[in-house]
Amino acid sequence: MNIVPNTLDLIGNTPLVHLAGPSAEAGCDIYGKCEFSNPGASVKDRAALFIVQDAEERGLLKPGGMIVEGTAGNTGIGIALVANAKGYKTTIVMPETQSREKMDTLRALGAKLVLVPAAPYANPGHFVHTSRRMAEETEGAIWANQFDNVANRRAHIETTAEEIWEQLDGQVDGFVCAAGTGGTIAGVGMGLKAKNEKVKIGLADPHGAALYNYYAHGELKSEGSSVAEGIGQGRITGNLEDAPIDTQYRIGDEEGMKWVERLLQEEGLCLGLSSGINVAGAIALGKELGPNSKIATILCDTGFRYLSSLYNAGWLKEKGLPVFPWLIDDD
Ligand code: PMP
Numbered sequence: 001m002n003i004v005p006n007t008l009d010l011i012g013n014t015p016l017v018h019l020a021g022p023s024a025e026a027g028c029d030i031y032g033k034c035e036f037s038n039p040g041a042s043v044k045d046r047a048a049l050f051i052v053q054d055a056e057e058r059g060l061l062k063p064g065g066m067i068v069e070g071t072a073g074n075t076g077i078g079i080a081l082v083a084n085a086k087g088y089k090t091t092i093v094m095p096e097t098q099s100r101e102k103m104d105t106l107r108a109l110g111a112k113l114v115l116v117p118a119a120p121y122a123n124p125g126h127f128v129h130t131s132r133r134m135a136e137e138t139e140g141a142i143w144a145n146q147f148d149n150v151a152n153r154r155a156h157i158e159t160t161a162e163e164i165w166e167q168l169d170g171q172v173d174g175f176v177c178a179a180g181t182g183g184t185i186a187g188v189g190m191g192l193k194a195k196n197e198k199v200k201i202g203l204a205d206p207h208g209a210a211l212y213n214y215y216a217h218g219e220l221k222s223e224g225s226s227v228a229e230g231i232g233q234g235r236i237t238g239n240l241e242d243a244p245i246d247t248q249y250r251i252g253d254e255e256g257m258k259w260v261e262r263l264l265q266e267e268g269l270c271l272g273l274s275s276g277i278n279v280a281g282a283i284a285l286g287k288e289l290g291p292n293s294k295i296a297t298i299l300c301d302t303g304f305r306y307l308s309s310l311y312n313a314g315w316l317k318e319k320g321l322p323v324f325p326w327l328i329d330d331d
Pocket of ligand 1: 072073074179180182300301
């Protein structure tokens with residue numbers, strides 16, 4: 001009964017888990033979509049599959065062709081797996097500040113990895129611009145362009161939102177998540193609103209991102225910084241255009257890490273920091289919507305991807321973050 005015909009069919013259809021601690025804190029029901037259960041262990045497998053399929057349908061990607069992408073890591077991992085399953089090659093351009101685990105994983109999957117120094121978006125050396133140029137200069141290559149390619153958010157309109165709606169039997173009052181490309185929040189937001197326009201969509205924005213100010217005051221302005229990987233956007237990407245965002249929360253790294261710690265210790269879930277920030281945002285919306293509400297959020301990726309950072313005492317100290325008590329002796 002549980003046989004799937006193709007490895008690509010393993011992407012999506014992830015479980016939705018009721019989160020006891022966050023629900024108790026919010027005084028309502030908080031659910032996490034287990035995106036770490038995807039084959040590439042993150043939410044980005046969905047976008048990778050839709051982007052590759054879209055390029056095939058448009059006739060842009062020919063057999064044996066190459067997919068080039070600029071990514072904080074998880075999209076690259078998704079693309080490398082999808083590309084391997086379909087006979088394409090992968091080149092990934094990534095800022096050198098991302099976790100070592102992501103780099104090792106990409107190399108292990110057979111992707112060609114190009115590391116560039118972290119730079120502002122306006123700088124031509126930024127990883128996104130570098131990846132576009134590499135795709136243009138390579139025969140038979142396409143640029144996945146996850147930030148502005150709306151095949152990304154379509155993955156979430158057609159799969160993630162549908163799944164959440166079905167899993168909660170249409171009893172969903174709110175959805176919260178952070179934005180990297182914005183594909184998840186825009187796509188799930190659009191998909192859920194199409195089912196019931198009263199579903200509240202909340203953005204959880206890390207420090208250093210400009211979207212909180214944009215949705216609150218109409219101004220793209222950022223303050224502070226965050227160590228969270230994969231989230232924190234400074235512009236309205238193609239995927240964020242017309243995103244139906246009703247409310248926004250600014251969530252600090254310490255708040256996000258508190259939930260990473262509690263979910264690990266109390267519920268046995270090992271997650272990355274964007275998941276902790278999402279859960280903190282879901283709790284904030286849950287407190288607003290009241291005791292009988294049901295809020296869904298995204299558990300974006302596995303914590304195993306951050307053993308040398310979020311789960312390492314020396315790294316946490318260096319970043320000025322509290323060290324999980326059980327790690328202190330390791331230092
Ligand atoms: N969390 C992590 C760990 C990610 O890698 C990403 C993707 N960049 C996100 C959250 C945000 O997802 P999206 O790109 O759909 O906004």
